[in-house]
Amino acid sequence: MKFSVSAVAACAALLPSVSGTIFYAGVAESSGEFGVWSATATPGTGLPGRFGVDYSFISNSGIDTMVDKNKVNLFRVAFLLERMAPLSYGLGAKFNETHYNYYKQSIDYITKTKGAYAILDPHNYMRYNDPSSQPFSGSVIGNTTDKTAATTAQFGAFWGELAKRFASNEKVIFGLMNEPHDVPSSLYLANLQAAVDAIRKSGAKNLIIAPGNSWSGGHAWTQGGNEATGNWLHKLVDPLNNTAVDIHEYLDKDFSGGHIACEQDPVTNLAGVTAWLKEHKLKAFVTEFGGSNTTACATMLNSMLDYMSQNEEYIGWTAWAAGPFWGTASPCCTDSAQYGSFEPGSKAAGGGPSLYDTVWLPVIQKKVPAKLQWSGLATINGGALTSKPSHY
Template structure:
């Protein structure tokens, strides 16, 4: 199962730098190698990497920085879900403030989005661990309009031969709790690669948006996610819980989180995994209420308790041991073969020397008469 976190810091709102260029450390700041190392050491194997659509299109330096993070995550044998994430939540499914299905710069926003994803699909062709999240929390747009744009994106990704997983979010803030009602009726997406899944977000507070630290009940996480899981199971689709978080200091935190984790494990035929919200550059994100880089480490301990090594199957261990013995014997046989070749070569040299001496002795006898 995929388990990890959202890597924040790359999301940037175009109005903050419009007319200039996004500046690292001011308008965006991707996490460092050591941050990713910390997450991997905690047991994470997947990262949702947030980036700004307009910044990606505008700035070569920004694109290079994003690519650097992707490559470093891949070097850790982890999965990365690329996610267009506007710096202002109200601008989901929008390009320079224009929402789907509108036009921006003479292009339909949906078509422009598809072009961006096709470019990324081309760059990461042949990298199945680079997956595509399309858009963070589409809102202020009709589900039918959003899914029409999403279909364009899927088709554009497949058109260049990229068959990696596409995780499609839903309209209405992508909430797991009301997916069936908000998005189910309009869902009509097709994927020629048969590698399409649903991405949803879910929090434990009364508002269901993560703005509060309250936890409604110990079972609320399961209840909210179940709405999407039951629907997806009927469609033969996988579900990625792309954002989830709660405050470790709340009395119900450990129980509520444990119940959700157990439920996801039980439903792993449908639930592909979960990604905590969030881990960002500590200088920017250490004080956020759900941050995994908090100074006390409480959130990390809740979400990722010390990993327990999986039990080793005795038969598997025997196979490992036998394989090691075969390799050792093969190496020894190779060494013996080399020794035999060397001895044969040495024997040939001595044979030549003996023949030379015998010839000299014969010549000496002739000379002596």
């Protein structure tokens, strides 16, 4: 993402003023990271796991509804590094091919059968080797003081292999890592750079999205002194200049997405990162956000979605979360109450309406643009905006 600011400014001076445009909009698919939690923090729990029993990636029928009825064109699909690159191999270019093929089938269904775009999401918090107590367990990738940690080079090798396998699919977007946290920012940046370098060396031209440190929180982008994401991420170099920023922003008191009450105004809290994006001429996705089914949350979600659509720095979003294995449990914003998820057809405990019924349809669905990008390579500049093609 490093480039000549003077050249960009010169080009910008020749262009008319533009308003914001959302090219990609949809939902995060969370279930591929399931099945490894251990109440006793026992390493190795649930690995490799049974596909379709302990974890899954998508429900084809759920994707059908989201694309055909809800007209979304983007899905962020979670997986675990420890399943794709098992501990017996170590992180790197050697994959569990059975697991990879399950994942590829899901990505192909989204991108080739339904014509939408898919973000590959290693849901690992910049850690590898023990997801039993995510988001805190596991060794920080690249930590040279931890003999059990995967190296920065291994992280690059992993992304080089994954990118090579998806390079021919222009609708695949590479999300480098979910929510790095408690990682020195110099190491965080080195890991991201290794991944970008390996991706481009593989020949892949696909759009990359690079996360912030500190859980990718937009509100925290310029906080933390020298360690703040805003002091580091703009230094990431992509020779193709096709890398966007990956931001998360929840609306509850501690920005965790765990509580019913929405108390943090997203428009106010995104102001700092938006100014940073403008300063460095960067584009962004908000790949996690959400709220409960309260009036206050509906108001804030509306404001947030309008804010993204009105600021050209934001080109895409995925709400948290759908997924075939949530059942009546909720991925966001319920103080652990079981209100279901954004998965179409899901129900709350007792058979009541789910968050799909009470938050997605009445609030978020209304903000899905009528026209999105449905063809061509995903890029930071977007592509032609159309209604969903009838042939999908």
